[in-house]
Amino acid sequence: MPENSFKKVRTRIAPSPTGNLHLGTVRTALYNLLYAKCHDGDFLFRLEDTDRERSTEEFTNEILDGFEWLNISWDDPSSEDAPEGATMTGLVEDNIIKQSQREAIHKNYIQKLLDEGKAYRCFATKEELDALRAQQQANKEITRYDNRSRSVSKEESDKLAEEGKAFVVRLNLGTDRDITWNDLVRGEMSINTKDLGGDPVIQKSSGQVLYNFAVVVDDFAMQISHIFRGEDHLSNTAKQIAIYNALGFSVPEFGHLPLIFTQDKQKLSKRKHGDIASVNTYKKQGYLPEALVNYLVATSYTDETIGEVFTVDEAADEFEIDDISKSPAIYDIKKLNWFNREYISKLDYSDILSFCKDFSKYLLANTKYDGDKIKLMLEGVQDSIDKFEQIDTHIGYFFEDFTVINEKEIKTLEEGKQIIEKILILIDHDGINFDEPASFKTGLDTIGKILKLSGKKLFMPVRIAISGKTSGPDLGLIAHLIGKEKIIERLRIAVAEAVKTA
């Protein structure tokens, strides 16, 4: 573990309730959680709800529900072994620290910086700043704030403020200075203050404190020792380190994680890529939280000893920050589906049943089948579903009649007409016992011998006739579940269809 002055490893996830829970947020949370767990540290949660215009209660609940569904929980920041001096201000129910509860504290620190001359008021109007930018563009210069208000005297500044002139507060970054840190994922990092766009605003003219500032005050107050976040925060980190220094706080360790990309190699964003970025989508489609979590951790992280399929606890035992990749990971829904299948196939029947019930209109309205038959039915399709949303397409024919419209399938029916007719005769002579799943198959076997047919040629027409599909569980099982009467009906229809089109 890298050394710093913090007494204990404490990490956090700090989502902002300005949108629904994002896959990237979850992955960031997971790596922070894993790092804390493998160092016997704490993993905390802070809600960054200071943007009053965009933050909503609805998003807050959605984020919290999402984490709960994923079984990601955080520690109590006020627990007995919390580091000395760690704040409890802003702590609300469920171990959540709300940033909006800490505004007074943020403002005190702004004032402190102002008093110490490390920050200053900037009275430049929007028009002034626009003109500056236009001028810089005309001169082909880099557009950035020129730190003009640094030179305003303290007296002047106080006077203007007293007169009620609007101002923002900016942090004095100094001149041409490299801000460096040893990034836990990327190694030595260095960003020059002149590339930061001028002295950053830390308090808006409305009096509201800005993200970069509030984060630093809160992270230090919470005694956060390690911060893992997306690499899109790289330049924020430079500004934040400057703020840590100005405030005289010890600086935590930073690690910048690779981003998740979409197929088109853009940052996975809710705005551009819609639902696929939102955790809720996966919940609604019937993914298992364990599978989603596993997939998310496994992109950008591999460990030979735990392999591909693992739980958070298993990963926490072996977690090494060095095993995190530096390059972005392209989001691959097929791989996620594979993970989900893996987890579904391992589920106990009671879980299968309860998930299927949540996603199936047929099971909801079921009066046809008893519990034993439902069990046979669901176990028959368990291995073939990617996500529970698909359940009804796999079991629909057990509940509802269908029409074969696919030309290829109709052709198969025609070709197998004789087989189907023979089965009907066999059933008519009580040659098949529908109480026995094996019986139907034995009957087919006999017919196959008579007609000198086997394999696909023998089975596929029957499969299509009784299920309307080319794949599914064992034929004997299907016949057993659907029952004599219905099977006869479907076989007769199939013969009629074959005749009609022949």
Place this chain on the structure above:
RNA sequence: GCCCCCAUCGUCUAGUGGCCUAGGACAUUCGGUUUUCAUCCGAACAACAGGGAUUCGAAUUCCCUUGGGGGUACCA
């Protein structure tokens, strides 16, 4: 524009100077098992972006080029 980051099969990655004619997983294709289906098993396909340098030896170190991405707010 400027700053920063990244670069191995289609995708996720293993690989930290010789064990690499580059390994695994997903996907794809083809076989086998299951007389059908699913599963399972086997196989095939397929990559070190390019150029220099260092070295007896480079996917691995350094430099350049190229490509991709991120940032550049009184958002978080």
